Amino acid sequence: MTTPRRDTYTPESLLSVAVQVFNQRGYDGTSMEHLSRAAGISKSSIYHHVSGKEELLKRAVSRALDALFAILEEPAAREGQAVRRLEHVVRRMVEVLIAELPYVTLLLRVRGNTATERWALERRRDFDHRVAELLKAAAADGDVRPDVEVRLATRLVFGMINSIVEWYRPEARGASGREVADAVVQLVFSGLRRA
Amino acid sequence: MTTPRRDTYTPESLLSVAVQVFNQRGYDGTSMEHLSRAAGISKSSIYHHVSGKEELLKRAVSRALDALFAILEEPAAREGQAVRRLEHVVRRMVEVLIAELPYVTLLLRVRGNTATERWALERRRDFDHRVAELLKAAAADGDVRPDVEVRLATRLVFGMINSIVEWYRPEARGASGREVADAVVQLVFSGLRRA
DNA sequence: AGAGTAACCGAACGATCGGTCGGTTCAAGG
DNA sequence: CCTTGAACCGACCGATCGTTCGGTTACTCT
Numbered sequence: 001m002t003t004p005r006r007d008t009y010t011p012e013s014l015l016s017v018a019v020q021v022f023n024q025r026g027y028d029g030t031s032m033e034h035l036s037r038a039a040g041i042s043k044s045s046i047y048h049h050v051s052g053k054e055e056l057l058k059r060a061v062s063r064a065l066d067a068l069f070a071i072l073e074e075p076a077a078r079e080g081q082a083v084r085r086l087e088h089v090v091r092r093m094v095e096v097l098i099a100e101l102p103y104v105t106l107l108l109r110v111r112g113n114t115a116t117e118r119w120a121l122e123r124r125r126d127f128d129h130r131v132a133e134l135l136k137a138a139a140a141d142g143d144v145r146p147d148v149e150v151r152l153a154t155r156l157v158f159g160m161i162n163s164i165v166e167w168y169r170p171e172a173r174g175a176s177g178r179e180v181a182d183a184v185v186q187l188v189f190s191g192l193r194r195a
Numbered sequence: 196m197t198t199p200r201r202d203t204y205t206p207e208s209l210l211s212v213a214v215q216v217f218n219q220r221g222y223d224g225t226s227m228e229h230l231s232r233a234a235g236i237s238k239s240s241i242y243h244h245v246s247g248k249e250e251l252l253k254r255a256v257s258r259a260l261d262a263l264f265a266i267l268e269e270p271a272a273r274e275g276q277a278v279r280r281l282e283h284v285v286r287r288m289v290e291v292l293i294a295e296l297p298y299v300t301l302l303l304r305v306r307g308n309t310a311t312e313r314w315a316l317e318r319r320r321d322f323d324h325r326v327a328e329l330l331k332a333a334a335a336d337g338d339v340r341p342d343v344e345v346r347l348a349t350r351l352v353f354g355m356i357n358s359i360v361e362w363y364r365p366e367a368r369g370a371s372g373r374e375v376a377d378a379v380v381q382l383v384f385s386g387l388r389r390a
Numbered sequence: 391a392g393a394g395t396a397a398c399c400g401a402a403c404g405a406t407c408g409g410t411c412g413g414t415t416c417a418a419g420g
Numbered sequence: 421c422c423t424t425g426a427a428c429c430g431a432c433c434g435a436t437c438g439t440t441c442g443g444t445t446a447c448t449c450t
Contacts, residue, residue, distance in 0.1 A: 008397065026306045028223035032438060044440080045398045053438065111221045145385075148378050152370060155362050156355050156382055163354020175347060183343050187351055190340075190385065203427065227408060239410075240428045248408065 011059070014039060014049050018056045019102045027057060027106070028113070054116050061110065061120040064103040067096045068127055082137035083144065089131060090188055091181045093161050098168060098177040105165040128158060157188050206254070209234060209244050213251045214297045222252060222301070223308065249311050256305065256315040259298040262291045263322055277332035278339065284326055285383055286376045288356050293363060293372040300360040323353060352383050 017039045021030050032053060036043040050056055071077055076088040097104045107124065110117040132154040138144050144153075161184060168180065175183075212234045216225050227248060231238040245251055266272055271283040292299045302319065305312040327349045333339050339348070356379060363375065370378075 024306070025308055026221065026223050028221050029306060029308050031436075033436085041397085042399050043438090044400075047439070048397060111219070111224060113220055113224050148381055149370070152375065152378050153382065156358070156379065159358020159361065160351050160355040163351065163358060166354065167350050175344070180347065183347050184351060186343055187348065226406075228406085236427085237429050238408090239430080242409070243427060 009039065009041065009049055011049050014046065015056055015059050016102070019060045019106055022057070022060070023102055023105050023109075026109070054114060057106070057110075057114075058116045060103050061107045061116070064100055064107040065120065065123050065127070067100050068093070068104075069123075071096060072127075072130055081143070082134055082141050086131075086134045086138050087185060087189060089134060090157070090161065091185050093131075094164065094181040094184050095177050097161065097164055098170070098180065101165060101168065101170065108162050108165055128154070131158070160184065160188065204234065204236065204244055206244050209241065210251055210254050211297070214255045214301055217252070217255070218297055218300050218304075221304070249309060252301070252305075252309075253311045255298050256302045256311070259295055259302040260315065260318050260322070262295050263288070263299075264318075266291060267322075267325055276338070277329055277336050281326075281329045281333050282380060282384060284329060285352070285356065286380050288326075289359065289376040289379050290372050292356065292359055293365070293375065296360060296363065296365065303357050303360055323349070326353070355379065355383065 018030075018035050021034055021038045025034060030053075032043050032046060035053075035056075036046060039046065050059075071089055071092045074088070074092065077085050077092070079085070107120060110120050112118045112121050132151070135144065135154050135157075136150050139146070139150050144150075164180065164184075213225075213230050216229055216233045220229060225248075227238045227241060230248075230251075231241060234241065245254075266284055266287045269283070269287065272280050272287070274280070302315060305315050307313045307316050327346070330339065330349050330352075331345050334341070334345050339345075359375065359379075
């Protein structure tokens, strides 16, 4: 059993600092100098823990993507009525987004300038399609209102959920993750579900 | 009457090129070299038309903000029932967002790294508050459902509307601006309005 | 105590950043 | 035709970018 040295950075703990700075300044707007100041170690020391700036980005968006894809593997997302599965996925998306807030925030802001960013965008599209198919299935069951296009509705619902990263702050106890998830489900489904 | 020389850049026509590149690569991820290549003139020539990179940003976000604030001055946004005024503002926000798509897109992505960006964020907050007060008034009238917090609902609705910039492409004729506006109003108000 | 090594540092690398400068091109107006 | 000035250019500026390197510190293990 290796006892960890005290007070020292691991790739993971360094990542949590870096992601905060990335979200505040933007990935491109963040220099390694910014990161070193925020971490309290020298610029060159960062390279002892990670291979460079892009590895930090890759680790961050991977964490977010893994958490999102895990939702689709949950039993409640795989079994039962499509509209029920959709509701579960929507609720869990909000919860995951809040639980992994800084990582998902960063994921939602990548623009595609580097190979890592383009890879992240591609995996995001995969996830979106998986959820869109759920909504399509619910529409085929006749469980959602037919007067709004499925494709359009999917995008608007994703927009509402993803926008949470723009204002939710866990430290300011305005609303818990569950309360936000309830509100989103209310708003989305009282608008979507047939009256 | 001064006849304009043909084929030459004005600050405005240069801006429309620059905003496209800003939106594709991100403001910080865009160098003057990128802009010059996209505009087809040399880097130094850009400085003949505008004072620098930040002026391009300022012009772009100003255009977006002016268009948004103009909505609040429209008669239908100032007179009548609060819930009616709110519906008008929501619909017009979608229309303005689509009409001025690249400029609003850039506005919604500023992070606050420069003075111009912080100024834009401040004006955005002002606008948000003006709309939030409309929703609050509609709630006081008893015209929106009481089981979702006004503050929370405002943010989620803004999130849905603003997310349009992430996927709407005018060239691909999927849905017209009016169709999108209709869908948003349907989704927002069939969830908001008391049954 | 001595060896091994994780953690860290300052200095410097070539590249690129936003921006400046002196000068050239070219079409309009007298 | 000749002057004028808008439009444009290549070369260059100091600063900063992400990254590398040689070396030092400090802790663990024997």
